[in-house]
Amino acid sequence: MAVDERASKGPSRRTILIGGGLGLGLVVTWAVWPRTYMPNLTAEPGETIFGAWLKIGTDGHVTVVVPQTELGQGVYTGLPQILADELGADWNSVGVEAAPLNPLYANPLASVTLFETSLGALPEGLQRTHATRNALVLTGASSSVRTFEDQLRVAGASVRVLLCKAAARRWGVDWQACGTADGYVVRGNARLPFGALAAEAADESLPDPVPLRSGEGSRLYGAAVPRLDVPAKVDGSVNYAADIRLPDMVFASVRQAPPGTGELTGLDERAANRVRGMLAVVRADRWVAAVADNWWAADRALEAMRPRFAIEGEVLNSDSIEEALTEALEGDGVRIASKGDLAATFRDARVVTGEYRVGLAVHAAVEPMTATAAFRDGRLTLWAPAQAPGLTRAAAARAAGLSEERVTLHPVMAGGSFGARLEHQVATQVAVIAKQLERPVQLTWSRAEDLRQDRFRPAAAARMAGRIENGSVTGWLAKIAAPATSRELADRLLGSDPFIAASLAIPTGRDPSAVAGAVPPYAIPAYAVDHHPAELRVPTGHWRSAAHSYTAFFTECFLDELAHVAGVEAHSFRMAMLREQPRLARCLTTVAQLGGWRGGVQGSGQGIACHAFRGSYIAVLAEARLGRDRKVRVDRLVAAVDCGRIVNPDLVRQQIEGGLIFGMSAAVGASTEISDNLPTHQRIGQLNLPRLADTPEIMVELIRSGSDPGGVGEIAVPPVAPAIANALQASTGVRFRRLPLLSELE
Incomplete structure (x- = not known):
């Protein structure tokens, strides 16, 4: 070699x-x-x-x-x-x-x-x-x-x-x-x-x-x-998980225990067998699958059998999540980052405060969870769009009672993910089904099941406090309540690793990733960021930009509020504190020039926000208003991005544009309430996602830079929601402090 x-x-x-x-x-x-x-x-x-x-x-x-x-x-x-x-x-x-x-x-x-x-x-x-x-x-x-x-x-x-x-x-x-x-x-x-x-x-x-x-x-x-990858996607020759076809293959749909429930307690198998094409029922402790000669029959049979699961503990709902966040904020927090003497800065001073909340956010990828498996001669072969193929193979092997060497995984393209394909439940389920039936099986979650079993971006809350002196922020405190999602993800995906298991056994109470992005990029003499761990009893996981999606909302909205109190225009207010962040300052100046920033004055409908993330820098200007239907209307999004050296400008632009739309979706929807242990929104149409007619005018400026490449897949998501919220304040005179926006009015 x-x-x-x-x-x-x-x-x-x-x-x-x-x-x-x-x-x-x-x-x-x-x-x-x-x-x-x-x-x-x-x-x-x-x-x-x-x-x-x-x-x-x-x-x-x-x-x-x-x-x-x-x-x-x-x-x-x-x-x-x-x-x-x-x-x-x-x-x-x-x-x-x-x-x-x-x-x-x-x-x-x-x-x-x-x-x-x-x-x-x-x-x-x-x-x-x-x-x-x-x-x-x-x-x-x-x-x-x-x-x-x-x-x-x-x-x-x-x-x-x-x-x-x-x-x-x-x-x-x-x-x-x-x-x-x-x-x-x-x-x-x-x-x-x-x-x-x-x-x-x-x-x-x-x-x-x-x-x-x-x-x-x-x-x-x-x-x-x-x-x-475009030619194969255009002519249809590319294989996604649902495109796999094998000889003698059957199709399966699954129903799993909702969050907060236990084992399978009952089902009506006779009703399922009356569905034409129905072939078999496969049971596990916390899920049951119907198998048929086509997926529609499998899903109809699953509905007919009406699986039932035991309730464990108190019923889970949105109110219990809100109470858990409030209780966490009232309790002791763990200091994650600090600078200067914040207590002295706040002593005997006028302190501005604000409280913010964000709801559960769903992944809602176009392609629901799907995987195909074939078991033959003691070997298992999988086809799945896995973001963690080694971990997926290992989990499937454990579920099927095989050594990893007897499992082959073929990775296929995914129809979106946003972090959802790090999870491997669908692979473990199809492995069990294929081994039991000894036939090739394709398992596809229904859209409702995909939303019911999501590993959500967690709900979070923040109590912000700041002191203003001579037109700038001199003290800043962010108390953020959120679950320890990184520990949960590690336990779920890497729990069999003795190193991870041992580290998770140490009750540190610290999870810096739960408040990632909360340290303000501004030159503030004294600040502190505290994490208040919250037990939501809802499964959470990695979601595009992770905690930055809510910490940027907390930071950039509160900063705008401080600018109003100080009587300083929002762009100038930020620029005065960015002397140590020249790349971010350049993004902010560029977006103000490109977007025709009018100072965010009342009635302008303009708002700005900026963020630094994974080696990249971005500023976003939004123009937004309330429509006659009392819904948020975003008319324009302008972004200036410095992501270092660029391999392919078209790819970067596509990622930034997609991230802006994704962030806009999270600002106005892409969320669900919880009632009786189940998400209330179980169809795409219920998520209030923007449609083509709702898409704003988008302008993206890529700033030339000789720095090392930064991340671009997630950078555009965090600043969109605060920019829109700031624009709504300029448009309506009302400060909305909850995501999705206007949800506090419902």
Whole structure:
């Protein structure tokens, strides 16, 4: 193998050994030997494999291996583009292949972000080692480019050097006199195609270090090249989970125990058997599935059998959630971040206060939870759009009583996710059904079941306090009540990991991820952020931008309120405190200029908000009003974004535009109440999502930057709701402090 794929090129190569000790603590030691991981790609006839990232065929086609799930965010284009740029490939010859499970593709940045409470306190090297040794291949937390850019650049540059060496050997010249362009190795007028050189290039050796491309020239990096996944999506040839078809396949629908309930206690199987096409009933402790020769029959049979589950404890409803948040705010909090002497700043001073609340938010992806499984000869094969394929495979293996080595997972594209595909309930259920029936099975949750069993973005509440002096904020206190979602997610997804289980057993009471984004980016001399853990008894999980979706709402709305009290125009008020955040200040100035900011005066219907998140910066200007139907009408959204170096501006623009609409959806809907342990909204039409006619005019300005790439998949979501709320205050004179907006009037 010509390209050395030892873990030193990505994750750490050291071994982590974990043992009990120090009471409930951990003793973590480092092994002294390195750990080398080998690629496990397969080649088609005529293909040459180069390490873990690239294959080249004799016809010149270039296949880039992508370890991230394509959810619509464009990783099947952006990541290949990085490698193809360094390689000097012809974009028309570039294809993409989903990576097999391998520690080489671990994503330590996503793992520590998603499971911050369990992993965030570890040294960076240990974080990387834990992700690698556990093969935590994860898609999420806007981490794809930030994690894999360097590895892809080195991989592309390495193969470019090998191809140049092979060509130079043929020409009898120094390889450094050769270059690559459009799928050829070139030297003057001489040209040799990649396909003719690939097999020879694999036997060449690499210099240390491998030189990266330099100069502008004809580069793919930064170009708006076409998306590689679009043609298959347009012609319908792409396979989503629901498109899988296998011989003798049957279809299943499932009903699961609602939150706050226990085991299955009864059902009417005779009624289900009267449905034409009905084949079987599969039961588990907390769910039951109907299996039929078509999905509609399976779902009708499930309705007919009327599954019943035992009620555990008090009935869960929206009032109990509100009470839990209030109780948490009244109780003791845990200080997560602070600066200066806040007590002295607030002493004997006029303090402005405000209380904010946000409701449960649903994922509501276009594609409901779906997976297909086949069990044969003691082996299980799965097809699923998993954001955590290794964890999904492990969970399915446990559910089916198999070793992981006897389970194969084929990742497929997902029709949206927003964090929902990190969960693996549907995979474990279809594994059990397929093993019991010994037939291929496709399990699809109904839309109602998808909403009933969502792992919601949690409800949260905040009590904000601030002191204004000489037109600026000198003291700031954010007391935020929210559940410890990071701990819950870690327990649910990684609970079988002894390291995670041991860390979760330590009752620290701290969950920084529950208040992530709450530290204001402004130059405030004294501030504090407290987390007040709340027990909502509702399952919560990762949701696009996570806690930032509500902490930005708390921060940017309250800041606007302070600006009104200070008698200072909202843009100037912010700019005066952004001297330590030049990139954010530039976004704010740019959006004010582009949007024609009129000072947010009464009647203008304009509001602004800004946010810094995962290495990126954004400011949003919204124009909004109340329509005659007493609903929020958003007429315009303008965004200025600094996300560092941009791989593909079209992908970034698509993500920002999509994030703005997603944030707008969360501002006006995308939420549900809870009644008798069940969500009240069980259809898409009940979520008050914006329709095409409701879509505002959108303008996005991408600010050029030489900084490292930041995340773009989530950055646009947090500032939208506060910008709209601030615009409504300017339009109506009323401050709305609850999400979804106007929900306090219902």
